[in-house]
Amino acid sequence: MIDSLRGVIAFMIDNQEEIWKQTLEHLWITVVALGVAVIVGLLLGVIISRYERLAGPVIGTVGIFQIIPSIALLGFMIPFLGIGVVPAIVALFLYGLLPIVRNTFTGINSVKPSIKEAARGMGMSNTQILTRVELPLAMPVIFAGIRTAFVINVGVATLCALIAAGGLGEFIFRGIALNNVNMIFAGAIPAAILAIFFDALLGTIQKYIKQLIKPVLITVILGIFIIVPYFFVQSMAERSFRGGFPSEFMQRADGYEGLEKLYNLDMETVELEIGLMYQAVKNKDVDVISGFSTDGRIKAYNLRNLIDDKHYFPPYYAAPMVRGATLRKYPELNEVFERIAGKISDEQMAKMNYEVDQNKKAPKAVAKAYLNEIGLKTDVQLDGDPVIVVGSKNFTENFILAEMFAYLIENYANLKVELKLGFGGTKLNIDALANGDIDLYPEYTGTGLLVLINPREEIRKSIIDDKDKVYDFVKEESRKQYDFEWLQPLGFNNTFALMMREEHARQLNIQSISDLSKYLENL
Numbered sequence: 001m002i003d004s005l006r007g008v009i010a011f012m013i014d015n016q017e018e019i020w021k022q023t024l025e026h027l028w029i030t031v032v033a034l035g036v037a038v039i040v041g042l043l044l045g046v047i048i049s050r051y052e053r054l055a056g057p058v059i060g061t062v063g064i065f066q067i068i069p070s071i072a073l074l075g076f077m078i079p080f081l082g083i084g085v086v087p088a089i090v091a092l093f094l095y096g097l098l099p100i101v102r103n104t105f106t107g108i109n110s111v112k113p114s115i116k117e118a119a120r121g122m123g124m125s126n127t128q129i130l131t132r133v134e135l136p137l138a139m140p141v142i143f144a145g146i147r148t149a150f151v152i153n154v155g156v157a158t159l160c161a162l163i164a165a166g167g168l169g170e171f172i173f174r175g176i177a178l179n180n181v182n183m184i185f186a187g188a189i190p191a192a193i194l195a196i197f198f199d200a201l202l203g204t205i206q207k208y209i210k211q212l213i214k215p216v217l218i219t220v221i222l223g224i225f226i227i228v229p230y231f232f233v234q235s236m237a238e239r240s241f242r243g244g245f246p247s248e249f250m251q252r253a254d255g256y257e258g259l260e261k262l263y264n265l266d267m268e269t270v271e272l273e274i275g276l277m278y279q280a281v282k283n284k285d286v287d288v289i290s291g292f293s294t295d296g297r298i299k300a301y302n303l304r305n306l307i308d309d310k311h312y313f314p315p316y317y318a319a320p321m322v323r324g325a326t327l328r329k330y331p332e333l334n335e336v337f338e339r340i341a342g343k344i345s346d347e348q349m350a351k352m353n354y355e356v357d358q359n360k361k362a363p364k365a366v367a368k369a370y371l372n373e374i375g376l377k378t379d380v381q382l383d384g385d386p387v388i389v390v391g392s393k394n395f396t397e398n399f400i401l402a403e404m405f406a407y408l409i410e411n412y413a414n415l416k417v418e419l420k421l422g423f424g425g426t427k428l429n430i431d432a433l434a435n436g437d438i439d440l441y442p443e444y445t446g447t448g449l450l451v452l453i454n455p456r457e458e459i460r461k462s463i464i465d466d467k468d469k470v471y472d473f474v475k476e477e478s479r480k481q482y483d484f485e486w487l488q489p490l491g492f493n494n495t496f497a498l499m500m501r502e503e504h505a506r507q508l509n510i511q512s513i514s515d516l517s518k519y520l521e522n523l
Helices: 002-014 016-050 052-067 070-081 085-109 113-121 126-162 169-178 181-207 209-236 247-251 256-263 274-282 324-329 332-338 346-357 363-373 396-412 426-435 445-453 457-463 467-482 502-508 513-521
Strands: 242-245 268-271 288-292 303-305 318-323 388-393 417-423 440-444 484-486 496-501
Touching (some): 002 181, 016 052, 016 169, 070 126, 070 274, 085 126, 113 126, 126 169, 126 181, 169 426, 242 247, 242 274, 247 268, 256 513, 274 288, 274 496, 318 324, 318 332, 318 396, 324 332, 324 484, 332 396, 346 396, 363 396, 388 396, 388 426, 417 426, 426 440, 426 445, 445 457, 457 467, 467 484, 496 502, 496 513
Parallel strands (some): 242 288, 388 417, 388 440
Antiparallel strands (some): 288 496, 303 496, 318 484
């Protein structure tokens, strides 16, 4: 425990500049979104307190945004607002509305009618009653809603890193993807401190809010009129060539750091969630992405794979990775997966991915169709409790493979399968496998080499170009270090690739990563 704490502290000290930068980004988008939510929420709360028939529909409408998953809302905004701080601010604004609107309405309605009648008897107008009586008396309740909105937004803001808005979510998602606990805490600890500190600060202000109401409102309004235009101008400003990559790719041994050095790449980069990354390049929010060579969206979005002319990326042959305890208990799984070993080509996997990504077919249906096509059974329906749990990562190909594994196990091993799909990164799958939460999942030899095993550089360089050596090394080390077993590869190689829109690559005459490097040098 003490050693772990020391590791976290050492990591935070070594990366203090980036942590400070991310903390400021996190704070800015949260404060700006909250400021807009305060103004709009107060106005809506006042309106529905005057026209109570509107209260139900308005509170119900703003409440809908609270139940929409954050990542879904962010993804929905990309086609309309692109990526970066603008959609992040809009999403946080929508999430912050409900507690402010509801508490404003509740606070104003809680003012006793006798007090309002007394004010009216003194000759006050409706506006004066609102500003001098109702709002000051309701302000403690309203401010409680503002505090709640702020704490909610600090947490939700971590997800904004997935759409290139920056903030402390960058370290969190990198750490999750790379099985780096120190990196996770480097993002989570500052985010927690922000929430605690500002909640305490707002709590102190709340005690004296009646005296501070005017300066607080003036500060918020001035801040909104100054900061919001700045962010929108920044987002609309002309940008240079930009790459959009997942958090895992930015840090792992076969990711952007090594690629940048080998090819001398010099471009602006932003971090994006894998699925949103493809949408971003399609919408021209980024110019190049790190995709997967068998992804169906290459064809669907008319993307060009840039030739890796210096052979940077290792082979990524897919294979079932199984807990040793599970394989010892059910040795028949070896025979089950031999039925599909080496059977799936790059073209077949890309076609299956396309069917899901572009034609919107269910992964289960696509998996079943392929197995039937190669003469394997998929018709057995087992009852009873599951005895094998199959997991997957959070992208199309892994979903299809996991469904395929389930069909094979139930039809040829007569073992009931439970599917746990969509783990958000390599670390989560590895941890689930180690803890016995899942029994197997589809993994890739390159990922096993560079994320799971992470050998010394001289070992990595000696085997990286030979797919069989990579597989044999990963299989042996996984067994020794983790008691994980790699079964026979499925046949296809889903390696990393840099991708651009076909039209854009043709316009710039870019065929390879070296061509991209030369273009960037001349910018």
